[in-house]
Amino acid sequence: MENIIRFERISYLYYNRIPALSDITLDIREGERYAIIGANGSGKSTILQIMNGLIPQSTGSFLYRGHEVTEKTLRDKGFLKYFRERVGYVFQDSDVQLFCPTVLDELLYGPLQFEMDQTEAMDRATEVMQMLNIENLKDRPSYMLSGGEKKRVAIGSALMMNPEVLLLDEPTNGLDPRTQCFLVELMLALSEAGKTLVIATHDLSLIAEMHAKVALLSEDHRIEKIGPAEEILKDDDLLLKVNLIHEHMHYHGREAHKHRHSHYFFHKH
């Protein structure tokens, strides 16, 4: 499988003054399940926003299928269409992503932007709504949806263009267990269908379930380690160092004891 995304020594300064990423180098292969994990504020969302060409890196280069992605290249109509058709982004806050009057309008927005045949666009919307179990919501405005429903619509709107890469920012954050389970199954099914998934999360159970390749970010916004989920999750010292697990004290009967605690699976003794 060839590299679909390449980051070469990418750094980013938020508002030109606050470091958000330092010297990030990573390669993502076609069809891969790739997770970017790290503590709050480590730069996960910033990586996804650069991958979607939303913010320009301060230094370094970003290649998509060997094509350099910069502010300049994204101004080229041909390249922008090529890039946007292929890379979909699901924002952490679904509210900011859903801006059309109804759920159906939301799903049709992307295809109509790309001048897709209207019948084909409607067929796609119907299929996506069936897949996400949101057919009954099609005429509802987004502000009348629950958090889980909004997330489904946001994913649906990104999938309508059939992107080859789907960037998901904290996809399971704030969702009930049933919707989380639905999303994990959906992501696995999309991966089976050949999509490249890039997930930014600090939910360790999610990356364990996804069996993803993991890039672990440190709190100083650097790559601490890249490796398979199983290997990263086994390394308690590493997870402790980047603040993804913590040590806590609790009681067993009348005896208090202290151990490291991660919120995936169950307590590891």
Next chain:
Amino acid sequence: MENKIPSFLIARSSAAPLAEGRGRLRISFIEKSIQHLAGVINIGHAQWESASRDAFLQKIDARVKVLFLLFYVVIISLKRDLVSESLIAGLIFMLALTSRVDLMDLYKRVLFWGFVFGFLIAFPSAFNVVTQGEIIFPVLNLEKSHTFWIYHIPQEIGITREGSLGVLMLTSRVMNSLALSFLVLATTSLPEIIRALKVLRVPDSFLMIITLTFKYIFIFTKTVEDMFLAKKSRLAVHTGNAESRRWIAGRLAFIFRRTRMRCEEIFKAMLSRGFADEVRIYKFSRLAALDWSAGICLFIAGVIFLWI
């Protein structure tokens, strides 16, 4: 789930090859809005950074600085000669220097706003049509003088010595007042300035409203910035003005709804923490020796300026 994946998602993503050079895209309203919003947050960060430096004015209590600002603005307005204004400008410069403020940034803003609100507004009064006196720079010679009602237009129109002195005086007053205000803003965090307004007997509830407004401006600016990024992520063609206006109207409605909801949530949070129609702000700490000595020195300097 596998059975439910639509066939178009299993098919390869768009097979259309990359066709570069199909023209440049204008998405200026998105880009400009993002830059503008980033600018708002950037100003907030710059102000906070500058106010957190370990330098002279930053160490002084906000109450002393607010009183210093008001006292000196009154002095600047009372002085009627350029020498005093220059001396006050010198003092402000020295304070800015010892407070390690970005001098370029400070004086760039002072010059711009001083030019707009000082020089440009006062400039017409430099002509003998407004201010009588000795013409030092003739501009126009009419055939004869004209008189309409209470207005008199002399035969020779030009800039007078008295008029230009008046313009210089007003411009220097505006620039000094601006420099002083920007200096206090650059060396004091805004929440501290707002709290310091308590010494001017501004009601607590009003201070609390300003504090909350200041905080939520940044929160909503970030939300709006994210909305623009979300729009950008789905934008691949040029959007017309009508479409842009529709989108902005929709987002305004969203922000309004969110603001209202947030307002209700904040009120509930206040109630749950014991709010009962009366706002109590944590009392100020006592002034330190440095605050007293700096305040007294600045007061004495102010009195000397009034004297000379």
